[in-house]
Amino acid sequence: MKLISCLLAATVATAISACGGGGGGDTTNTPVTPVTPVTPVAPTPTPGGGSTGDTSSTQPVKFTDGDTYTYKVERTDFLNGIAASPEVSHYTYTIRNSKSNFEHERIYTAPSRDQQLETYNNNNFQTNIAYAQYGCAMTEGQDGPGFTLKVGHQWDSRYSSKCTKDVTYPSDYHSTGGITAKETIKTEAGDFSAYKAEKSREQKNQSFTSILKSICWHDEKTAMVVACDETYRTTGLDGKTLEHNLKTTLIGINVKNHTTKALTPTVYAGEWQVSFSGTLAGWCNAKISANGDMSGTCRSQDSYSTATGKIAGDGTMRIRSGNYEFSGKLSNSLEVSNTSSGTLPANYSINWTAKHN
Known part of the structure; x- marks a missing residue:
């Protein structure tokens, strides 16, 4: 029961800070190629957390209320090395309350799941997430390139989270990573000029330790993720582990200030x-x-x-x-x-x- 409880908590915590939300809802058993764990860059820590690197890059276009980004998620779970049946799910982010300094909210919708409201600051860091029954808040930190899209940009940040109900224990995070390349990425929604960000993040609380290794590509025009390969490995107090691999891909985009448009039901x-x-x-x-x-x-x-x-x-x-x-x-x-x-x-x-x- 301890393992089941901590793995449930880990699943909730994953939703709090995954690059693409993780998506619940309608699932189909579809073969999925497991994600190969990546070796993240090793940036030099900045005193007090934060980022380093040349910040002279051009900022993305502003968000507009009503902009939508729709994703497909392919997920495979492993318990002590044994793979469960893979699943495919979908979700959409709809932008609202966007501000000129890039602060904004994202409304997450998906089949068979309630809406959730996510709040992001002017560095594209998620500071709050609210569900129907509870909410979680994060201290200031950085868990990605933010709006500084330039090869060589790095971050090394520590932050914590706490939820209003006992759906998961308060957690401490340590996120390091950096932008290693600029590439053209092909997705179902179209081709995007994107920055490749490699990341490693550790999450610790009284119930489990979880390690995330990821490679995500951020659209040059909006800084939103267009594709992402992630591997989570969670270890409970009893030493048993759960690993899950996520492959997230943009399949629809309807954004006022973007030249690419791909409508999807x-x-x-x-x-x-x-x-x-x-x-x-x-x-x-x-x-x-x-x-x-x-x-x-x-x-x-x-x-x-x-x-x-x-x-x-x-x-x-x-x-x-x-x-x-x-x-x-x-x-x-x-x-x-x-x-x-x-x-x-x-x-x-x-x-x-x-x-x-």
């Missing part, structure tokens, strides 16, 4: 609550899969019916529930209000609001 994946009024009045609970299939249950006129449909990468959708079929559009990945009309089975017009859980 996965940006809408997850559970939605829909309410409507007009010719029909009622509500629907719907789920959108990573490939855009929609399913759920609706209630109107004191009766229940199954809802099915399809949504495209640009948000256009067609839904059928009972005898009614209508078209509409989700104009963003979080909350939308709109009006739809149609002729099946008779003339109708409805006002509806959809909210991503």
Whole structure:
């Protein structure tokens, strides 16, 4: 039980500070090539933590509220060297409350998981993460290149985290790394000029010790991760270990200040609550899969019916529930209000609001 408890805590802690969140939700058993652990660079520590290197690089473009980045995560778990079935999941970051100094928030959405709100400072370091039931806060530190994208940039930083509930113990972190190259990376969302950052991070608390080794590529224009290979190795108090390998890839991007645009229905994946009024009045609970299939249950006129449909990468959708079929559009990945009309089975017009859980 001790190992199970500490591994659960380690899983939560991984979500707190993973480069891409780790993504939960719909999973499929798909062969995954395990990530080869990397040897991180060894930067010279800076007194008090922080970074070193030439900081004269050009800063990325500013974030804009509503920008979206959608990722695919391939994960393989190993317990004492034995591999479990690999899983594939997806998640999306939606930017909000962006500021001119690059401070911003990211809303994390994924199939079969509640939203979480992540707060980042002007060095692209995650300072807070809030779930439906609890939240975690980090002291000032650095866990990546931030917005200083230049070959040779390095960091050596110590920081800590504490959560409002006992989902994981308070942890101490030591993160070291640096940018080692600038490369062109091919992803499902397109080709990106990106900076290669190699990192090693140790996490310690009273229940376990976890070592992360990673290589991540950060988009030159936004500093967001476009691809990442990570290996986590967690050891409990009983000496047993859990290792998991993550391969994260950008598969969709819809960013105002970026020349690359790749629309995908996965940006809408997850559970939605829909309410409507007009010719029909009622509500629907719907789920959108990573490939855009929609399913759920609706209630109107004191009766229940199954809802099915399809949504495209640009948000256009067609839904059928009972005898009614209508078209509409989700104009963003979080909350939308709109009006739809149609002729099946008779003339109708409805006002509806959809909210991503």
